[in-house]
Amino acid sequence: MSPRAAGLAKEAGYTNIKVMLAGVPAWKKKGYPLYASDEFVNRGNIVLIDLRAREKSRRSRIPRSVTIPFSELDDRLDDIPPRAPVVLYSDNAEEAEDAAKKLRKEGIKNVSLVYGDLGRWLESPAASESGPVVTEINWVRKPGRGEVSVADFTRALSGRENAVILDVRTPEECEAGAFPGALHIPLDELPRRTGELPVNKKIYIHCTTGARAEMAYRQLIKDGYRAYFLVADITCDEGACEIDE
Amino acid sequence: MRRNAAVFIPVSIVLVMLTWGCARDTSVTTATGGKTRTVQKQSASIYTGKIVGRSNKAGTISIVVGKGDRARTMMVRFDDRTRGLEHAVKGRAAIITWELRGSEKVATVIKPKLAKLPPGVTEIKPAEVRKLIESGADHVLIDSRPGNRYDQAHLPGAVSIPVDRMKTALKTLPPRKDILLVFYCGGYT
Numbered sequence: 001m002s003p004r005a006a007g008l009a010k011e012a013g014y015t016n017i018k019v020m021l022a023g024v025p026a027w028k029k030k031g032y033p034l035y036a037s038d039e040f041v042n043r044g045n046i047v048l049i050d051l052r053a054r055e056k057s058r059r060s061r062i063p064r065s066v067t068i069p070f071s072e073l074d075d076r077l078d079d080i081p082p083r084a085p086v087v088l089y090s091d092n093a094e095e096a097e098d099a100a101k102k103l104r105k106e107g108i109k110n111v112s113l114v115y116g117d118l119g120r121w122l123e124s125p126a127a128s129e130s131g132p133v134v135t136e137i138n139w140v141r142k143p144g145r146g147e148v149s150v151a152d153f154t155r156a157l158s159g160r161e162n163a164v165i166l167d168v169r170t171p172e173e174c175e176a177g178a179f180p181g182a183l184h185i186p187l188d189e190l191p192r193r194t195g196e197l198p199v200n201k202k203i204y205i206h207c208t209t210g211a212r213a214e215m216a217y218r219q220l221i222k223d224g225y226r227a228y229f230l231v232a233d234i235t236c237d238e239g240a241c242e243i244d245e
Numbered sequence: 246m247r248r249n250a251a252v253f254i255p256v257s258i259v260l261v262m263l264t265w266g267c268a269r270d271t272s273v274t275t276a277t278g279g280k281t282r283t284v285q286k287q288s289a290s291i292y293t294g295k296i297v298g299r300s301n302k303a304g305t306i307s308i309v310v311g312k313g314d315r316a317r318t319m320m321v322r323f324d325d326r327t328r329g330l331e332h333a334v335k336g337r338a339a340i341i342t343w344e345l346r347g348s349e350k351v352a353t354v355i356k357p358k359l360a361k362l363p364p365g366v367t368e369i370k371p372a373e374v375r376k377l378i379e380s381g382a383d384h385v386l387i388d389s390r391p392g393n394r395y396d397q398a399h400l401p402g403a404v405s406i407p408v409d410r411m412k413t414a415l416k417t418l419p420p421r422k423d424i425l426l427v428f429y430c431g432g433y434t
Contacts, residue, residue: 001389001390001407001408001430001431002360002387002389002408002428002429002430003360003361003362003363003366003428004389004408004411005387005389005406005408005411005428005430006362006363006366006426006428007363007366008411008412008415009411009415009418009426009428010363010365010366012415012418013422014418014422014423014424014426015365015422015423016423016424016425016426017365017366017367017425017426017427017428018366018367018368018369018425018426018427018428019360019362019366019367019368019369019427019428019429020368020369020370020371020374020427020428020429021360021362021368022370022371022432023429023430023431023432024390024398024399024400024429024430024431024432025336025431025432026371026432027371027374027400027429030371030372030375032371032375032400033401034398034399034400035398035399035400035401036396036397036398036399037395037396037399037405039396040396040397044396044397085397085398110397110398111398112397112398112399115401168303169302170302170303173302186303187300187302187303187305187320188303188304188305188322190320191320191348191349191350192348192349207300211298211300212298212300212302212303212305214297214298215297215298215300215303215305215307215318215320218297218298218307218309218318218320219307219318219320221318222317222318
């Protein structure tokens with residue numbers, strides 16, 4: 001994308017053009033900070049964390065904030081859903097950057113910061129919130145294109161959807177347990193075994209995280225099936241499986 | 246030599262065992278081993294496109310080939326003889342050479358598909374971009390990704406101009422043609 005954009009700028013007469021080819025992934029890898037747009041802070045399906053002291057947060061905070069003072073962050077890391085886009089802010093820029101690094105280290109992939117001066121929220125009664133702080137995180141994933149929600153997947157498990165469950169994990173993984181009634185075709189065998197799947201039903205695909213399920217979904221869509229994939233952590237032990245968003 | 250033979254035997258046992266487990270109806274194709282492979286190794290082919298998934302557990306790579314309505318996701322297998330596996334990274338463009346073994350497509354070589362910069366345009370590393378931002382020197386930092394990606398997380402001070410809107414957005418750039426423009430996107434795309 002960026003080389004093409006650079007080419008257009010060059011055609012328009014610009015003479016001093018550079019491209020950061022390594023892109024955002026490399027920037028992230030270096031531990032450099034990334035920022036969310038104000039629109040995303042206000043309306044995105046995010047976990048917005050106020051890292052300031054409780055008292056400050058109680059007086060004025062960005063609407064929808066969860067208050068986790070920086071000093072308490074370590075104890076709360078487990079409460080942050082790893083797939084949620086997390087946006088952090090603080091009146092101490094260094095702490096906010098440190099917190100972002102901590103969260104990334106914890107495996108939370110989408111972490112960004114509120115950009116610049118917080119005054120555009122905190123000093124405007126209309127744009128801010130006050131009162132007792134919120135400490136509980138309530139985040140629900142909005143299924144993206146091709147995804148099945150945990151709710152629909154669960155309904156299919158109890159037979160209340162016209163859908164079959166397809167498990168694409170390896171045979172070894174299935175030995176620890178599988179969902180009752182699920183079809184099992186390991187991902188690597190799927191291209192030559194799609195004929196075993198029903199064409200008149202929805203197919204809800206799962207693996208252990210959603211990565212392989214998405215690959216299977218792409219294969220089945222190409223082959224004309226009504227497939228959907230589940231993005232969630234599935235852990236199976238002693239025959240039973242659990243779903244964790 | 247002796248060591249090689251010692252390694253080979255356990256590997257072939259493992260391969261046979263892998264096809265059992267809870268996939269009961271799996272046909273055991275590995276039992277015929279190398280012989281089948283040499284007979285059926287008829288065609289080598291190439292997929293060029295964006296890697297959209299790689300599973301080490303399943304030993305598969307998904308790659309999107311073709312553009313627009315003709316875009317298709319193809320799945321190929323890889324094994325420990327596949328070269329250049331480090332280039333099969335989700336989100337990056339790659340060139341996969343594969344061969345048919347039985348009914349399976351197996352990657353033999355994976356090469357990165359490098360983005361070509363227009364003549365006169367140079368690469369800049371993240372560390373230099375960071376220095377540039379901190380220095381406050383005159384520049385425009387442009388995020389070429391779709392707007393929703395920018396909204397979620399972008400470089401400090403960057404403006405969003407998705408590549409498909411670049412032509413119309415040119416007039417919003419500073420008129421001074423020698424101003425430094427720095428473009429970035431989601432990696433080597």
